[in-house]
Amino acid sequence: MIRNCLLCGVGGQGTVLASKLISAAAMQRGDDVRTAETIGMAQRGGCVVSHVRIGRDIHSPMIPLGQAQIILAFEPAEAARCLPYLVPGGTVVVNRKAVQPVTATLSGKPYDAQAVLDYLAAQVENLVVLDGDAVCAQCGSPRVLNVALLGAAAQSGALGLTCEELSAAIMQRVKPQFHSLNLQALALGAQAAEKELSHEDEAGTV
Amino acid sequence: MAKTFLMGNEAIALGAIHAGVQLVSGYPGTPSTEVLETVAKENPGHIHVEWSVNEKAALEVAAGASYAGARVMVTMKQVGLNVASDPLMSLVYVGIEGGMVLVVADDPGPISSQTEQDTRHFARFAKLPVFDPSSPEEAYAMVREAFEVSEKYHTPVILRPTTRVCHGCATLETQPALPARPVPGFGKDSSRWVIFPRLSNANHKKIEAYLPQLGKEFCESPFNRLSGFGRRGIAAGGIAYEYLMEALGENTDVRVLKIGTPHPFPASLAVEFMTGLDEVLVLEELDGVIERELTVLCGRYHLRTKILGKASGHAPCAGELSVEIARELAEAFLTGSEAAVPLPNPPPLPVRPPVLCAGCPHRASFYAVKKAMEGKKAVFSGDIGCYTLGNAQPLDMTDTCLCMGAGVTIAQGLQAVEPDAVHFAFIGDSTFFASGITGVVNAVYNQHDMVLVVLDNSTTAMTGHQPHPGTGRSAMGEIAGRIDIEKVLEALGVCSIQTVDPLDHKLAVEAVRFAAGIPGVRVIVFRSPCVAIAHPNIPFRVNERCVGCQKCIRELGCPALVLQDGKAAIEPSLCAGCGLCARICPAHAIGGVEA
Ligand code: SF4
Numbered sequence: 104m105i106r107n108c109l110l111c112g113v114g115g116q117g118t119v120l121a122s123k124l125i126s127a128a129a130m131q132r133g134d135d136v137r138t139a140e141t142i143g144m145a146q147r148g149g150c151v152v153s154h155v156r157i158g159r160d161i162h163s164p165m166i167p168l169g170q171a172q173i174i175l176a177f178e179p180a181e182a183a184r185c186l187p188y189l190v191p192g193g194t195v196v197v198n199r200k201a202v203q204p205v206t207a208t209l210s211g212k213p214y215d216a217q218a219v220l221d222y223l224a225a226q227v228e229n230l231v232v233l234d235g236d237a238v239c240a241q242c243g244s245p246r247v248l249n250v251a252l253l254g255a256a257a258q259s260g261a262l263g264l265t266c267e268e269l270s271a272a273i274m275q276r277v278k279p280q281f282h283s284l285n286l287q288a289l290a291l292g293a294q295a296a297e298k299e300l301s302h303e304d305e306a307g308t309v
Numbered sequence: 310m311a312k313t314f315l316m317g318n319e320a321i322a323l324g325a326i327h328a329g330v331q332l333v334s335g336y337p338g339t340p341s342t343e344v345l346e347t348v349a350k351e352n353p354g355h356i357h358v359e360w361s362v363n364e365k366a367a368l369e370v371a372a373g374a375s376y377a378g379a380r381v382m383v384t385m386k387q388v389g390l391n392v393a394s395d396p397l398m399s400l401v402y403v404g405i406e407g408g409m410v411l412v413v414a415d416d417p418g419p420i421s422s423q424t425e426q427d428t429r430h431f432a433r434f435a436k437l438p439v440f441d442p443s444s445p446e447e448a449y450a451m452v453r454e455a456f457e458v459s460e461k462y463h464t465p466v467i468l469r470p471t472t473r474v475c476h477g478c479a480t481l482e483t484q485p486a487l488p489a490r491p492v493p494g495f496g497k498d499s500s501r502w503v504i505f506p507r508l509s510n511a512n513h514k515k516i517e518a519y520l521p522q523l524g525k526e527f528c529e530s531p532f533n534r535l536s537g538f539g540r541r542g543i544a545a546g547g548i549a550y551e552y553l554m555e556a557l558g559e560n561t562d563v564r565v566l567k568i569g570t571p572h573p574f575p576a577s578l579a580v581e582f583m584t585g586l587d588e589v590l591v592l593e594e595l596d597g598v599i600e601r602e603l604t605v606l607c608g609r610y611h612l613r614t615k616i617l618g619k620a621s622g623h624a625p626c627a628g629e630l631s632v633e634i635a636r637e638l639a640e641a642f643l644t645g646s647e648a649a650v651p652l653p654n655p656p657p658l659p660v661r662p663p664v665l666c667a668g669c670p671h672r673a674s675f676y677a678v679k680k681a682m683e684g685k686k687a688v689f690s691g692d693i694g695c696y697t698l699g700n701a702q703p704l705d706m707t708d709t710c711l712c713m714g715a716g717v718t719i720a721q722g723l724q725a726v727e728p729d730a731v732h733f734a735f736i737g738d739s740t741f742f743a744s745g746i747t748g749v750v751n752a753v754y755n756q757h758d759m760v761l762v763v764l765d766n767s768t769t770a771m772t773g774h775q776p777h778p779g780t781g782r783s784a785m786g787e788i789a790g791r792i793d794i795e796k797v798l799e800a801l802g803v804c805s806i807q808t809v810d811p812l813d814h815k816l817a818v819e820a821v822r823f824a825a826g827i828p829g830v831r832v833i834v835f836r837s838p839c840v841a842i843a844h845p846n847i848p849f850r851v852n853e854r855c856v857g858c859q860k861c862i863r864e865l866g867c868p869a870l871v872l873q874d875g876k877a878a879i880e881p882s883l884c885a886g887c888g889l890c891a892r893i894c895p896a897h898a899i900g901g902v903e904a
């Protein structure tokens with residue numbers, strides 16, 4: 104079985120490290136991994152996408168459309184942009200906060216992030232909206248959004264990796280002075296998702 | 310065998326280390342940069358690694374080491390090969406001693422390049438063997454083979470990965486490293502190493518003799534192979550082959566020819582593939598190189614196979630391929646492929662062109678020049694680097710961009726025929742060393758009238774912050790000879806040099822006004838480190854004094870400045886605390902934390 108995970112966001116948000124952590128965790132379990140990253144000009148505030156594919160005999164480094172079991176979106180508009188990659192019934196974990204491109208700010212017409220979140224809620228069966236700002240504030244660092252999203256993704260079950268496996272990857276790949284900060288963000292991300300998911304169960308709808 | 314998770318570029322680097330490479334030189338360029346960086350990082354100690362000043366220098370340094378029998382590798386992106394083409398064309402005729410592999414990364418799309426040029430053509434033009442990997446695993450294996458071929462035929466060999474191979478990661482098994490080999494040393498022989506017309510004539514014949522021979526050998530290579538059955542066929546190379554295999558899945562009802570060595574072409578294998586086939590579809594990115602080879606073979610061997618591809622309008626002539634495109638094109642050969650259910654359209658999504666980072670000193674430099682030249686006739690020639698992004702609104706300060714170093718010289722041509730405008734050329738520090746200096750020599754010598762603005766952020770930022778001759782550090786991380794940009798300019802005889810911190814807005818504007826007002830070749834060096842490597846300052850904040858004029862937003866275009874309820878606000882996770890917005894706010898509403 105192949106597990107496909109797509110990460111998308113805005114250049115500078117830390118998608119590459121998140122994809123590296125997923126890959127490291129999967130490798131540690133003995134799985135083969137194939138990935139594709141966006142490196143280059145787009146890293147300066149453009150749209151960036153990382154494809155992570157876990158399993159044997161995978162040819163393309165890019166996930167074919169409609170085959171990602173989970174999308175980790177660092178930004179609502181990027182989630183909507185990448186939605187065609189999602190398998191029917193798949194899971195999307197999205198950070199609530201919009202990043203307005205300079206062009207939108209300049210024109211005085213910021214894009215309507217709430218409309219995009221509503222669209223996601225209507226199209227996605229399993230949607231987890233994470234308040235990344237709150238987690239970052241709790242951790243005291245704006246740089247842990249990526250790991251918080253990983254925690255939420257692990258909690259959703261669609262990533263196929265546990266928080267323990269991701270913690271081990273963090274210990275292995277992140278500089279020691281940032282271990283506790285990242286482990287805290289991972290746990291807070293998981294907690295937030297747990298709340299949201301149980302809330303969904305009670306309500307029966309999204 | 311050890312299993313590791315490697316990016317394509319890392320796999321190439323390890324492939325070279327394990328093949329006993331002794332010198333690696335190159336110039337940064339997306340998507341090739343990580344190859345040399347990885348060799349530097351994984352250097353067992355005996356490899357000389359260097360960021361050369363440009364691709365031509367890199368190739369010549371490597372040629373020297375190869376003459377003495379060392380195994381060498383040179384890395385660059387496709388447009389870098391244009392710079393290195395002068396030594397390369399001749400080197401093919403002279404030949405080499407120690408194996409030489411040129412890693413030239415192509416960029417279909419293009420994603421981070423000026424052109425979609427195809428290095429496979431270049432290999433043919435220069436009469437060089439070329440390997441075209443479809444995955445990091447294959448790239449790793451090809452490096453070793455490329456060294457063997459290089460030494461067997463005394464020719465440089467090109468390895469041409471494309472972006473998706475360079476920046477894709479895979480789990481792969483590495484081979485044990487070959488035992489280190491002593492460098493035999495340079496054998497003096499002027500009849501071999503000094504190129505003269507007579508030598509070129511003789512060696513040209515040798516090249517034409519060994520290329521077909523190598524083409525035959527390539528028919529047996531594991532990198533070229535046949536699979537599948539049926540009366541229709543698909544030929545593919547590079548990443549397109551992997552897209553095709555993904556699209557085909559379990560389907561073996563089509564014959565597939567994989568080409569891993571597009572030049573010299575494995576002709577007899579291709580003829581075997583086409584024999585009995587009615588139609589062949591060719592899947593390849595960039596130009597129709599395989600397509601043309603197959604078409605020629607059909608003519609030569611009187612085959613009736615129809616070749617479908619770019620020339621016939623069956624495949625897109627530009628841009629990247631994907632699994633979806635491969636599937637769509639191969640549809641006729643497939644059974645039971647399911648069409649995806651389309652999603653309803655999302656609400657309008659914002660476009661996201663790349664921009665200068667929040668706090669980037671280039672923004673301050675461009676803004677100072679813009680302010681100083683307001684209402685005056687001026688042309689702004691740009692160059693290659695992060696600062697090309699100075700073209701974006703609201704700065705709009707890049708009127709031309711062609712290739713590395715061209716801004717300096719284009720400004721001179723413009724000035725010669727349009728002398729009533731002030732002609733500015735912007736160049737980054739790394740580009741200045743790579744190919745800007747000759748342009749300055751030209752300007753002084755030919756008495757052009759221009760303002761050169763050196764945007765010195767002490768790094769090669771766009772490609773991921775490599776050192777360069779002005780940084781005082783080398784690729785091996787050692788303290789290196791530091792070359793002083795101002796001293797170079799002084800020696801070249803420019804008439805005025807000012808060095809200014811662009812974040813000091815008032816001083817910066819004054820410097821530009823002064824330079825614009827005098828004749829000759831004048832230079833301003835705007836020096837301030839790239840924020841992506843400098844420690845960011847504490848984020849600035851907008852206080853209640855903000856009157857909502859939006860001057861900061863409208864004039865700077867800093868991504869950290871956003872509009873909130875009609876007033877400016879600063880996104881703390883992005884702001885680097887450069888203070889530029891605070892300096893221009895007419896209401897003094899922006900300040901550090903205490904404000
Ligand atoms: S201080 Fe102002 S201009 Fe500088 S990074 Fe922060 S918001 Fe942008």
Ligand code: SF4
Pocket residue numbers: 147664665666668669670671695766770771839840841842
């Ligand atoms: S990486 Fe450095 S040079 Fe490039 S845009 Fe960012 S701050 Fe400017």
